[in-house]
Amino acid sequence: MSLERALALAGGHAGRGYPNPTVGAVVVGTNGSVVGEGISEPAGGPHAEVVALDAAGEAARGGTLFVTMEPCAHHGRTPPCAERIIEAGVGRVVAGCADPNPDAQGGAPRLRDAGVDVELLDLPAARRQNEAWRTWVARGRPHVMLKLAVSVDGRVAVPERRWVTGEESRRRVHELRASVDAVAVGMGTVRADAPRLDVREAPVVRQPRRLAFGGGPLPDGSELELRSGALRDELAALAAEGVQSLLLEGGPTLATAFLADSLVDRLLVFVAPVVAGDGPPMTGPLPEPLDLGVPELERVGDDVLLGWRLQEV
Ligand SMILES: NC(=O)c1ccc[n+]([C@@H]2O[C@H](COP(=O)([O-])OP(=O)(O)OC[C@H]3O[C@@H](n4cnc5c(N)ncnc54)[C@H](OP(=O)(O)O)[C@@H]3O)[C@@H](O)[C@H]2O)c1
Structure with a gap:
């Protein structure tokens, strides 16, 4: 007790x-x-x-x-x-x-x-x-949480729709942002959606740093920080700057790169009740299938949130 x-x-x-x-x-x-x-x-x-x-x-x-x-x-x-x-x-x-x-x-x-x-x-x-701190101190990189929003057929964009998931899932993503030191996407997402990545729909003590991985250039007026090095080098540099936790909100290309390099600690997949029928799948080819084990499950509005811890310190 x-x-x-x-x-x-x-x-x-x-x-x-x-x-x-x-x-x-x-x-x-x-x-x-x-x-x-x-x-x-x-x-x-x-x-x-x-x-x-x-x-x-x-x-x-x-x-x-x-x-x-x-x-x-x-x-x-x-x-x-x-x-x-x-x-x-x-x-x-x-x-x-x-x-x-x-x-x-x-x-x-x-x-x-x-x-x-x-x-x-x-x-x-x-x-x-203290899972983020544990990864940071033991592995010398931030704890990485990969969040994806998908249709039932596993696509990250739905034709004719601005958002894949519902309002409550999107609010939950703002809560996730408020809980981390940095949020990141890849340049593909910057080019497609120009996201702001700040916390707007949840209470926040300290806005996370907002990053874009890729070669750039960032569009004029973007407030994101461009990180153009190899992923592991960038993660080590971020860790040295005190970033203990990173929320990855990128598209399939960056998600695949992080998963293929075993750089994801926690995977969160919001599944929306829609069959997209067309659109990019949530990952590209991986070296081998990822066996995820039993998920944590939660209903978020009309969506379902599936969560896994892929590695723990
Ligand atoms: N539903 C969701 O959860 C969700 C989330 C985000 C985006 N999306 C959708 O996904 C689509 C964009 O997909 P995307 O795959 O192009 O976006 P992305 O994965 O966010 O960005 C891809 C870019 O990441 C950069 N990058 C940096 N390091 C890399 C590495 N090691 N390996 C590969 N790429 C690296 C490259 O930028 P450079 O080309 O500059 O080198 C690459 O073009 C859009 O339709 C967007 O709406 C969906």
């Missing part, structure tokens, strides 16, 4: 720790009651464990710390959480998932060495709270 509470604390504040992960922590005292809670403070501020231990004070001694991710073992902008936990005299730590950051990991073995009982879990719910 306390780990669920820690997950709920962090889940309610997605992105708060950016560019660090957002973590939740709960300290339960020896009498079984919650004596401290914490969420990661914005970068440079204390980590969730420290906030919770500060709140708990002496009541943490002999108690259990529930935390959504393995406590760090390194001196970043703040001292290592593992040392603070040892000093506080916590008897047991339950962590929802391992820390994938090569510079910070090692908290669990450090705690065990100091005699703390550590239970290191691998809960998808814990990992997914």
Whole structure:
């Protein structure tokens, strides 16, 4: 239950720790009651464990710390959480998932060495709270979410129609845009549709960067940034600029290139109730069929949203 509470604390504040992960922590005292809670403070501020231990004070001694991710073992902008936990005299730590950051990991073995009982879990719910950050820190590229809108016969454009999917799906896409650091299309989509790619139909704290992959040129007045290098190089460069999450809204050509190069982490396909009969298919040829597994399913207005995680850190 306390780990669920820690997950709920962090889940309610997605992105708060950016560019660090957002973590939740709960300290339960020896009498079984919650004596401290914490969420990661914005970068440079204390980590969730420290906030919770500060709140708990002496009541943490002999108690259990529930935390959504393995406590760090390194001196970043703040001292290592593992040392603070040892000093506080916590008897047991339950962590929802391992820390994938090569510079910070090692908290669990450090705690065990100091005699703390550590239970290191691998809960998808814990990992997914920071999935973009995990991909960014472990793979050196942004987490890529490929979104496609298709007809029942798998075409990305329907003759005589401006949009493939309905209004609610399009609003959902604006929510997706609001949740990422950057949105991108290929130059084919720029030439066909000249999309703005900004968030207009959802609340947004920070507009995502808006990119076009390809040789260009961009049309006059376009506010997109042109990225003309090889995809992997551009993704590495974006990661170095702090882009942890990328929503790809391009057409079939760019979608095929990303899929063929195993650069898609999450695939979202909005299927509209129409048989287009004509128009471009959602991908070109791939080196081999992609076995996606069981989808997550959701009705969005008259459309159906299918979602898969193709790779997870
Ligand atoms: N339903 C949907 O989800 C959806 C979404 C977007 C677009 N569309 C539709 O899709 C159609 C446009 O399709 P599209 O395939 O031309 O658009 P696209 O995939 O967005 O753009 C293709 C362009 O991407 C650039 N590119 C950059 N890196 C590449 C790489 N590694 N491999 C291949 N291309 C790369 C190239 O630009 P350069 O030529 O400049 O080199 C290429 O021409 C339009 O009808 C549009 O309405 C549908």
